[in-house]
Amino acid sequence: MNQRQYPIGTPGEAWGAEEKQQWLAAQQVKRSYFDDVVSQINQLHEQFDVEQYGALEYPSNTFPLFIVKTRHWDNSKPNVLVTGGVHGYETSGVHGALAFIKEHAEHYSQWFNIMVAPCISPWGYETINRWNPFAIDPNRSFKENSPAGESAAIMDYLQRHELTFLMHIDLHETTDTDNSEFRPALAARDGTFNENWNIPDGFYTVGNSEKPTQDFQQAIIDSVRKVTHIAPPDNDGKIIGAPIEQEGVIHYAGKQLGLCMGLTDAPYVSTTEVYPDSDNASPEQCIAAQVAAVKGALEFLRTV
Template sequence: MADEFVYHIGTKGQPWGAEEKQQWLSEQHKKRSYVDDVVTAIDALKEQFTVECYGHLEYAVGQYDLFVVKSRQWHPELPTIVVTGGVHGYETSGVHGALRFLQTTAAAYEDQVNIVVFPCLSPWGYETINRWNPTAADPNRSFKEGSGVLESELPMQYLARLKTPIAMHVDLHETTDTDNSEFRPALAAKEGTVNTNWNIPDGFYLVGDADRAEADFQAAIIRSVGAITHIAEPDDQGNFIGVPMEQAGVINYAAKPLGLCMGMTNAAYVTTTEVYPDSPKTNPEECIVAQVAAITGGLDYLLSKQSRD
């Protein structure tokens, strides 16, 4: 672990109040366009898929329509799978991995599963390259009823309206060097706690749900992604980000109690991907393709398992 780094906002040991959160917000600036990068790509999918606006975010710093892309031909007898990207807007390959799956691969599975993809749950975070939303809330700790975080509540409400069981959910994420240089120090400052940075795994790994571990499912995704990019090795203590490795390339978190996105359904097969785009061994394109491989690896396992059962 690295030494503690003290963030520049707030008083050490004291949680942020409204003034500190406003100071933080005032320092955030638009760096890229959600409309140009994401909405335009979604619009281009309308001939092949059904595109729906499932909600609207209205902040003083920006207004955003939220879009979900799903199979045009819906078959109630088939399993339904969910893909989420951009829960943390700064995790670029999560957004573009979800889009790339729709652009290149999803159609090959449409006669076997119903597909629901939320390409970018946190558009302000995407534009400002941020982990939090404008209220300094982390959407990936807010997938709980009554959290008040619309980035998290609105997709949950949409899935509830579908009234269909979910068989698989793959949530696409990244771990970047800014986790240590910005986001973990900011979180500790906000909560009034002590920050100690973690060793960022060099490569791809998965976070499974401790209550739905499904080791074979996770292993199938690791094999699929391993054909595209390198799988991370644990640190000297056998951990990824401070959590013991369960099997090669996999750790587990308790998804629902933590309010994680992968906990928002009761799907039997769930996972969160983590790529490391700052690794000298990879590049942004490879990270996007690795995200697609994670989805297809999970889908192939699901379909194989169902055919055997």
């Protein structure tokens, strides 16, 4: 299904500074990172170590960036990383990360050192956007000399502390606005032709093709199916254009594409995707699915 012409730019021509400024001027604040996210993080200081790892200084606001860590970091335990809000508009990724911290992180700290970055892209959270103010996708920018401050900030933090991880799980959503807004905007920005994909109805994961982990992905899927439904493939046996590797699982090349899933060298990596626009899933179920995904991943790691 092909999308209508995007209202900014000239078809076939990549955006320059003028078009990017035009796009930025059209963005509006729709919710508050400080009210929705920082207020919850501020309630965690008694139970967890909360650390500001950077700040994004944008004309609209300065956004502090936070990591939450379980107490009594023990070098004899493996480290695990949970990230949310790399795409700020993907609400359950942010609130799923926060819910996991509050409800389960202390329990799992018996076996793991847990680090959570609940909202990597706060400007995107506030404006319900995939990009940052410079029309850059943070989830294609986890690479050397990153053009996205969101990606660079957490990359720098992890490099400074020389942290290694057994697992990294990155919490995302696939929404109807991927077809109505974000993919058309991407094609317009790059001067390419957009062809929409089928939006999968249900939960799925994106594993790293550079280090596939079939049993690990299966554990996540099995945990989430207790909370919400797993996305079936389309008529071509694909999800978002990628072939099915196993039920509810596709693969992308994490580091090659600059994805957040390639942020570390963890042997166990997964990107979760829930579908908040489904008639069969509430916002609460989407958050619960993100929490179930993290729990399923950790339960699997306790057995390896």
